[in-house]
Amino acid sequence: xxxxxxxxxxxxxxxxxxxxxxxxxxxxxxxxxxxxxxxxxxxxxxxxxxxxxxxxxxxxxxxxxxxxxxxxxxxxxxxxxxxxxxxxxxxxxxxxxxxxxxxxxxxxxxxxxxxxxxxxxxxxxxxxxxxxxxxxxxxxxxxxxxxxxxxxxxxxxxxxxxxxxxxxxxxxxxxxxxxxxxxxxxxxxxxxxxxxxxxxxxxxxxxxxxxxxxxxxxxxxxxxxxxxxxxxxxxxxxxxxxxxxxxxxxxxxxxxxxxxxxxxxxxxxxxxxxxxxxxxxxxxxxxxxxxxxxxxxxxxxxxxxxxxxxxxxxxxxxxxxxxxxxxxxxxxxxxxxxxxxxxxxxxxxxxxxxxxxxxxxxxxxxxxxxxxxxxxxxxxxxxxxxxxxxxxxxxxxxxxxxxxxxxxxxxxxxxxxxxxxxxxxxxxxxxxxxxxxxxxxxxxxxxxxxxxxxxxxxxxxxxxxxxxxxxxxxxxxx
Numbered sequence: 001x002x003x004x005x006x007x008x009x010x011x012x013x014x015x016x017x018x019x020x021x022x023x024x025x026x027x028x029x030x031x032x033x034x035x036x037x038x039x040x041x042x043x044x045x046x047x048x049x050x051x052x053x054x055x056x057x058x059x060x061x062x063x064x065x066x067x068x069x070x071x072x073x074x075x076x077x078x079x080x081x082x083x084x085x086x087x088x089x090x091x092x093x094x095x096x097x098x099x100x101x102x103x104x105x106x107x108x109x110x111x112x113x114x115x116x117x118x119x120x121x122x123x124x125x126x127x128x129x130x131x132x133x134x135x136x137x138x139x140x141x142x143x144x145x146x147x148x149x150x151x152x153x154x155x156x157x158x159x160x161x162x163x164x165x166x167x168x169x170x171x172x173x174x175x176x177x178x179x180x181x182x183x184x185x186x187x188x189x190x191x192x193x194x195x196x197x198x199x200x201x202x203x204x205x206x207x208x209x210x211x212x213x214x215x216x217x218x219x220x221x222x223x224x225x226x227x228x229x230x231x232x233x234x235x236x237x238x239x240x241x242x243x244x245x246x247x248x249x250x251x252x253x254x255x256x257x258x259x260x261x262x263x264x265x266x267x268x269x270x271x272x273x274x275x276x277x278x279x280x281x282x283x284x285x286x287x288x289x290x291x292x293x294x295x296x297x298x299x300x301x302x303x304x305x306x307x308x309x310x311x312x313x314x315x316x317x318x319x320x321x322x323x324x325x326x327x328x329x330x331x332x333x334x335x336x337x338x339x340x341x342x343x344x345x346x347x348x349x350x351x352x353x354x355x356x357x358x359x360x361x362x363x364x365x366x367x368x369x370x371x372x373x374x375x376x377x378x379x380x381x382x383x384x385x386x387x388x389x390x391x392x393x394x395x396x397x398x399x400x401x402x403x404x405x406x407x408x409x410x411x412x413x414x415x416x417x418x419x420x421x422x423x424x425x426x427x428x429x430x431x432x433x434x435x436x437x438x439x440x441x442x443x444x445x446x447x448x449x450x451x452x453x454x455x456x457x458x459x460x461x462x463x464x465x466x467x468x469x470x471x472x473x474x475x476x477x478x
Contacts, residue, residue, distance in 0.1 A: 016159050020048055023045040023046045024162055027167055028050075028169040029130070031058055031423045033058070035081045036402055039458075042126075048129045050134040055132070057115040060419060062328065065108055065109045071105060072382055077362050094113075095108060110269075139174060165398065168401075168426060171405060173287075175337045175405070180394060182336060186370065188370075192332035195332075226377075237267045250309040256308060258309055260278045278306050279306065280373065282371075337394075343407065345365060345409060348415045357386065359455075359462075360385055361385075361386055398442050
């Protein structure tokens, strides 16, 4: 029997059944969770993955291209399992080559439905036990050790346990519930606004790209941000970011409500299909259901005016028609854990080397500013390391975090949040969990050299360690 107080209900104590037990439990089946589970299952451990939706792939299923495979010098810096996943997608015509991009360094177009199918195939082939429609509602703790998570589903409330747990929720849901200190947003708590992606068909993408490529520099009436006209003359599949003058004209002439100062168009792999990344809902907290609901409602309201703008002002869209929205809001930022090391903007911009590097990234600091319609972009000129310590939270001994919620500042998170980088972190987290279970040691206690060795053996790109200054070498010897 329940009892009710002024603003809460007291539920009676109950016994919670254990639904499953694993060596490694991965929570969240997005880009990081996918590779975490695959890496953890490589040599026979029992691995479980729970996902709240009916499919795996996360943000790879909402129409976004995968950013981050290429570095700022044009070299490929994400390899290993993420590349194997792209290779499998290509077999189904579900992914493009890694295309250089002056703005994003590299773009890899993927077909959302192929992502869902291929990701699930790879997981089941690897022996990963996947459970859909399953929410993480709490944690099971034993002192500073997490034994597993409490889940809610059609099956009711239950516990799923793991010797090591990997939080790949993107929102640090497991870590937060386990008592790991977390931060959100910038110094004022402002978080990057999310986008509800949507898709149009019937677009003449050749007319669109050539309308930019053929414009003489002195006669162009609109500009693309950082991407020269010549790029569009050479690439049939592309991202357009810009056309600011056209948006301003549409707002003035038709009074359209467009909450973004840039047009962002991504060509799909299907002919005439484009995805639009232009809705922008400020003030959404991706860890709050009511706020997310507001974001979905507002995002859908914005679509009609954006489509009207595209059809009436952007070349190639004259016969375009709306086909679908993404299955959920694209969330750019929520919680970040406080881990053994907090990555900073300086680490990114100085192309910092770390002795415990387990992945390399190169995507620029890319912050959709919380308070206005603009975006901040800062490039480092090369690539930078992701340290293992940033995946290891404080206060909980057998938990690993992978994806955009690792230990980083607001600014550094703006760089490491893209999907290829999250996949690389996930791969490292899965191998770390495997080593932890095999050696009966906590993730913080394992030898990082063993993780690095296994990463290299599986084709992961890691940079040569930076040489220490001579005086530092001497001091160490003394």
